Amino acid sequence: MLPSEADLQLLFAQLNYRFFDGEAPDCRIRYNERFSNSAGRISYGSPLLIELSPKHFRQYPDALQETLLHEMVHAWCYARYRDTGHGARFKRKLRECGIHSIYHELGNARPSRESSKRYILRCERCAFEVLRRTLPRNAASCPRCNKSRFDSRYPLTIYEILEMRPAGTTLDALQAARKGRA
Ligand SMILES: [Zn+2]
Numbered sequence: 021m022l023p024s025e026a027d028l029q030l031l032f033a034q035l036n037y038r039f040f041d042g043e044a045p046d047c048r049i050r051y052n053e054r055f056s057n058s059a060g061r062i063s064y065g066s067p068l069l070i071e072l073s074p075k076h077f078r079q080y081p082d083a084l085q086e087t088l089l090h091e092m093v094h095a096w097c098y099a100r101y102r103d104t105g106h107g108a109r110f111k112r113k114l115r116e117c118g119i120h121s122i123y124h125e126l127g128n129a130r131p132s133r134e135s136s137k138r139y140i141l142r143c144e145r146c147a148f149e150v151l152r153r154t155l156p157r158n159a160a161s162c163p164r165c166n167k168s169r170f171d172s173r174y175p176l177t178i179y180e181i182l183e184m185r186p187a188g189t190t191l192d193a194l195q196a197a198r199k200g201r202a
């Protein structure tokens with residue numbers, strides 16, 4: 021069974037203590053059922069947001085901690101250096117965490133550039149979410165919490181997507197689906 025979101029937050033705290041001297045910045049950690057070909061993603065907001073694919077980790081539970089650590093290294097690099105890449109600083113810290121490949125369970129798949137959408141606008145009340153290529157020009161509120169008009173009680177929080185981690189290829193997904201059926 022997957023750890024609950026509260027368990028994930030606890031795991032985050034443990035990993036933070038063990039590998040980062042407690043210096044990884046606070047992150048909100050959530051599952052996102054809507055991820056289909058992405059294992060996780062980190063988005064910039066206040067706080068940072070790490071999202072994990074429950075679909076993916078139900079299938080590969082052992083990969084969860086490593087994916088969380090990978091995203092935590094991003095959060096740490098971001099807090100320290102405003103660095104969001106997979107460069108030397110990132111790799112050094114990742115190695116300190118005992119991870120030697122930035123691609124790990126994905127074979128030789130490269131970090132994905134699958135989405136050109138850079139922002140998530142999300143309602144913290146009902147979890148309505150929309151992906152955007154650019155920042156909206158006007159203030160927007162949640163269209164689900166109030167259908168008829170702008171409502172400042174339900175603002176949309178903006179997160180900037182820093183990274184999507186691919187969860188294999190469409191071929192893998194197809195084979196997994198076939199195996200499931202067999
Ligand atoms: Zn990464």
Ligand SMILES: [Zn+2]
Pocket residue numbers: 143144145146147148162163164165166174
């Ligand atoms: Zn809403």
